[in-house]
Amino acid sequence: MADTAPRDLQQRLEPYLAIIGPLAMIGLILLFMAVAEPARYFRASNLNIILLEAALYMPMAMAMTFVITQRGIDLSIGSVAALTGIIMAFAIKEFGFPAWVALPLALVIGSLFGLINGLVITKFRVPDLIGTLAMDLVYRGFALVLAKGLVLARFPDLITELGRGRIPGFLPIPVLVGLATFVIGAILLRRTWFGRYSIAIGSNPESAEMTGIAIDRYKVYAYVLMGAMAGLAGVMLTGKLNAIQATSAPYFNLHVIAAVVVGGTSLFGGRAYMLGSLAGVLLLSMMINALVTLRIEFFWQSVASGVVIILSVAFYTWLQKKDRDGARGLINSLMTPDNFKVLKLGGALVAVLLLLTAVGMLLSTGSVPSG
């Protein structure tokens, strides 16, 4: 009897683990910053910056949740955002389109790019990883061809309001837009065929096909949604900076994938957590802002994002393991002959590294200026 109670507790907690993970990390960041830099981190203006940063990624994280739940991936979203932003900018600046036409135009163009991605994956049977990586090059190339080195700046109020406007005494407009996309995403996930079938496809593609689900069609839908949301992000980015150029939005893809994965949506498909993705977006923005507040060099952000992705995927994979047990089991599982061989290889590499360093130091002739 003694050991049924904790197991029940664990079973009851299991569905919420995805939320607890990012929330715990958010708590840790808050706690750390409360000690390290409370004055600058918790200023209203700084919280506003965090929310504005997060808002940009919210629509994409919502759509990426569906794509990843279907066992897909979309690496082209940064380029789609930049290219749609630039096309919208040209429509406004060069062709004098009214903003209320250019804005939906950007969403439709983003959707079309998503449609192309979806067709490349489902009709040409190019694996999603390679397909969207290649399309990323294509979209980025078109953005560079169109805009050359130009920075297109100064946009109508509608665009800038969408990017950084604020309802007085309430939340910034982009945050409201981002939250609205998440509400729509949650409804799509729970209450529509699209959401239900996305889970079924990711959970077991063969089963989904046998029950008569049009797998390819629902995959295309997910990529179209992803493209539309990347287009929206392109507009929001343009509005936020009041400027756009071909090299904008370089790391959107990994940032959004990280947010979704940190939120507990499984890269192996079938497990979707809309609220987790929202928490993941907030977590990443808070983390990056914390690094900025601590005056840590910009380039460390890249290191931190990568480490967070690896740690959260490893953590959730460990959670999925059915036979996880205590520390003794962990140590035992490490003491296998295979692991000894890997350990020997690692040891040999470190030894060679040390040897080469030592030889280099011994024969050193002082520093040589590279110029």
Next chain:
Amino acid sequence: MAVQDPIVSMRGVTKRFGGITALQDVDLDAYSGEVLAIVGDNGAGKSTLIKILTGVYQPTSGTVQMEGKTLSMSNHSEAIALGIDAVYQTLALADHLDPASNMFLGSELTTSILGFRFLDNKKMRSEAERVLFDRLGVRLKNMDAPTESLSGGQRQAVAIARAVYHSDLRVLVMDEPTAALGPQETARTLKLIEVLREEGLAIILISHSLDDVFAVSDRIQVMRRGRRAGVVRTAETSRQEVLGMIVGAAEEAA
């Protein structure tokens, strides 16, 4: 049931995949209120045959008829609409979805809100509970848990419930229903098959287990190397004879 017409009959069905002939000129008849077992070695063409019957594959030549009308099904959904459904060996469940979602996968119940159609999760849940208990006598402890947390027998009950929910179901194909089950759950599944036969369904049972086949079937169709090796009445045959047909001993002796 002696002089009744078959509900479905397949005539001269041939299926080729590229250069490989999986089925060669195969016939099949299934009658309402009867269990037809299909047995045969691995690669004998059992699965291909039922996949043609359930619309997953299309025959290279030959016909599938239902009550005398020739069917041309281009996918599984069309077969379901005609009243032919299957419970696969793999059960075709999405393990991350709850039992009710799985039961209605591919034919969800919907409700209209502001002119848009949304899934009616509440209704699907109550219907799933009702079908599982009323028709199969199964009650699940937790209807919200993902299907992966259920036992093998419960998972199978969900898969069968999905098939029998359609009130116009006429033919139910069961592919290796007991392969992954323990003795108790096997007995329960065989009882379930008898219940469904009493309800007037035509059941086509594919199995490697001659125990199961002799326990519930009325007729046995033996497949061998893509052809029909023979059809026998279960009451008038023996395991020996069926085994002989499966391995082709009779044919070689002749």
